[in-house]
Amino acid sequence: MSKATRILTVDDSASMRALLNHALSTNGFDVSQADDGVSALEWLAVNEVDVVITDINMPRLDGFGLIEQVRGGTRHRDRPILVLTTESSDEKKARARAAGATGWIVKPFDTDKLVAAVRRVAH
Amino acid sequence: MAVDLSPPNVTRLTVLQGQFKVSAGPKVELSTVLGSCVATCLYDPVVELGGMNHFLLPEPPASHNRGEVDVHYGVYLMEMLINEMLAYGARKDRLRAHLYGGANIRSGMQQIGTANAEFARGFLLRERIELVREDLGGVSARRVDFRPASGQVRCRAVASSDAPEVTPQPVFRPAPRGEVELF
Numbered sequence: 001m002s003k004a005t006r007i008l009t010v011d012d013s014a015s016m017r018a019l020l021n022h023a024l025s026t027n028g029f030d031v032s033q034a035d036d037g038v039s040a041l042e043w044l045a046v047n048e049v050d051v052v053i054t055d056i057n058m059p060r061l062d063g064f065g066l067i068e069q070v071r072g073g074t075r076h077r078d079r080p081i082l083v084l085t086t087e088s089s090d091e092k093k094a095r096a097r098a099a100g101a102t103g104w105i106v107k108p109f110d111t112d113k114l115v116a117a118v119r120r121v122a123h
Numbered sequence: 124m125a126v127d128l129s130p131p132n133v134t135r136l137t138v139l140q141g142q143f144k145v146s147a148g149p150k151v152e153l154s155t156v157l158g159s160c161v162a163t164c165l166y167d168p169v170v171e172l173g174g175m176n177h178f179l180l181p182e183p184p185a186s187h188n189r190g191e192v193d194v195h196y197g198v199y200l201m202e203m204l205i206n207e208m209l210a211y212g213a214r215k216d217r218l219r220a221h222l223y224g225g226a227n228i229r230s231g232m233q234q235i236g237t238a239n240a241e242f243a244r245g246f247l248l249r250e251r252i253e254l255v256r257e258d259l260g261g262v263s264a265r266r267v268d269f270r271p272a273s274g275q276v277r278c279r280a281v282a283s284s285d286a287p288e289v290t291p292q293p294v295f296r297p298a299p300r301g302e303v304e305l306f
Contacts, residue, residue, distance in 0.1 A: 110301030
């Protein structure tokens, strides 16, 4: 049996983390969660991951900063990073793309579309 | 006849069911009328910015159709309101919240108002956002007028016929959100 895809979700909303955890765990993913960019970097420093899903607006370190730091490092620089956000502006989307995001998903998320996107980028 | 007691030159914006609005305008007033729905008013006193949402139901039921979403749920409208506030310079640890609504106006219906009120209180607790005032429950509709730049709120009872009708279950529609774009 193949190993479950490991996902780190990064979101400052406890309710959104709960929704994401439910949606992804019930679809067979191995889910870990962080509540902002700083917590995510601390977790990534000592853990392996296949896909990162991050919010944009978060305290301490936002999603843009997280993507830039992951891409600028060595350990996870090639990992797919999906942005999951309530933002819908083209400017923010372009900024995420320039920072190195792999994809952009608009909240409220649709579980089937989210799962399909994760499977596509996870290889 | 209703008398408008608002000062002159105030721009009143109505926050309808399933909506949220954020403003720092000193002459802006966000208004809504609530029955079993709940409105959250958030305010950051440092940047003098506020916002209001108006939700019909707490969270999607576990049985909901996974291919469809509804933005009328509190869990989405809470997050969208908070994110919009943060995008305009607010900080989550400075946010102060007011909660209004959650009445159970029609005795024969499910206690949607109570469920909405409990969800809103629990959400703020989980997110560690300070609840400074609430006027929830009861059997009367409410009108809420919120000045987002000053944080001032006025809440008063109004005739229940003024409150918008709420169906026990939201009307699901094809997802307007959740779109995926891979770069």
